[in-house]
Amino acid sequence: MKRWRLDFRIWHWIHAAVVLGLLGTVFLRKTFLSWRTNSELLTQKLFEINLEITAEQAKVLAKAIRAPMWEWHIILGYALAALLLWRAILFFTQSGKQNYQNLKEENVYKKIVKLGYIVIYGVLVFMAVSGLMIHFYEALGLTKDVAHDIKEIHELVFNAILIFVPLHIIGVFIAENQDEKGIISDMVNGGDEK
Numbered sequence: 044m045k046r047w048r049l050d051f052r053i054w055h056w057i058h059a060a061v062v063l064g065l066l067g068t069v070f071l072r073k074t075f076l077s078w079r080t081n082s083e084l085l086t087q088k089l090f091e092i093n094l095e096i097t098a099e100q101a102k103v104l105a106k107a108i109r110a111p112m113w114e115w116h117i118i119l120g121y122a123l124a125a126l127l128l129w130r131a132i133l134f135f136t137q138s139g140k141q142n143y144q145n146l147k148e149e150n151v152y153k154k155i156v157k158l159g160y161i162v163i164y165g166v167l168v169f170m171a172v173s174g175l176m177i178h179f180y181e182a183l184g185l186t187k188d189v190a191h192d193i194k195e196i197h198e199l200v201f202n203a204i205l206i207f208v209p210l211h212i213i214g215v216f217i218a219e220n221q222d223e224k225g226i227i228s229d230m231v232n233g234g235d236e237k
């Protein structure tokens with residue numbers, strides 16, 4: 044039997060791509076497609092061709108330019124919610140639970156890494172639930188103010204993902220080069236059962 048079943052590996056890599064994609068949409072929203080930057084740019088460039096627009100009109104235009112990109116945040120958001128349900132089912136398989144068994148026998152570092160995975164699963168569930176709540180606030184009977192407050196927390200908790208992802212990638216690279224040779228390729232080819 045392989046250490047990681049094929050379905051777990053497929054889950055891991057799709058999940059990694061979706062989370063990186065979500066981070067990508069946030070990056071674009073806060074940089075190249077920021078409505079604040081782009082509304083100023085539009086105002087200035089239109090002024091150069093003798094078209095004067097108000098700050099409010101510039102904001103509408105800049106947000107319209109951002110909108111098709113941000114749709115991907117929602118599409119990937121649905122994908123994340125589905126992937127988390129899939130992960131819950133995978134907990135019933137050996138591949139899905141092996142990292143969380145016999146924790147007492149592990150060293151402190153491994154215990155922290157595994158605890159980190161559990162924390163990040165909790166954070167991801169929170170991101171999915173809060174994201175869906177903001178998106179469907181009207182259907183859920185929430186006021187705009189409440190939806191706004193949830194968004195503030197969603198945005199704050201996002202930092203935990205921002206910290207986890209690079210730490211995780213650097214961590215497995217270091218492990219691969221030290222005492223856990225094959226840790227990355229195991230997640231690709233399944234590896235041998237430990």
Ligand code: HEM
Binds near residue numbers: 059062063142160
């Ligand atoms: C793209 C580079 C990535 C590489 C090379 C990579 C590699 C790995 C490897 C080798 C493991 C097994 C480690 C172990 O058994 O302790 C693992 C587990 C894991 N990875 Fe990644 N990963 C990547 C990206 C991501 C991303 C973006 C996420 C998103 C949050 C993620 C989430 C996880 C989680 C939650 C586990 C624990 C699986 C379990 O429950 O046992 N990974 N990853």
Ligand code: HEM
Binds near residue numbers: 170173175
């Ligand atoms: C890894 C998971 C996720 C991360 C890191 C993330 C990150 C963020 C961040 C940082 C913001 C604030 C953007 C800003 O105002 O500058 C945001 C807003 C939002 N997110 Fe997420 N998110 C995630 C998952 C989801 C999911 C699963 C959904 C649900 C479909 C979702 C829906 C939304 C919505 C509706 C907004 C508000 C956008 C607006 O005010 O127009 N997010 N997200």
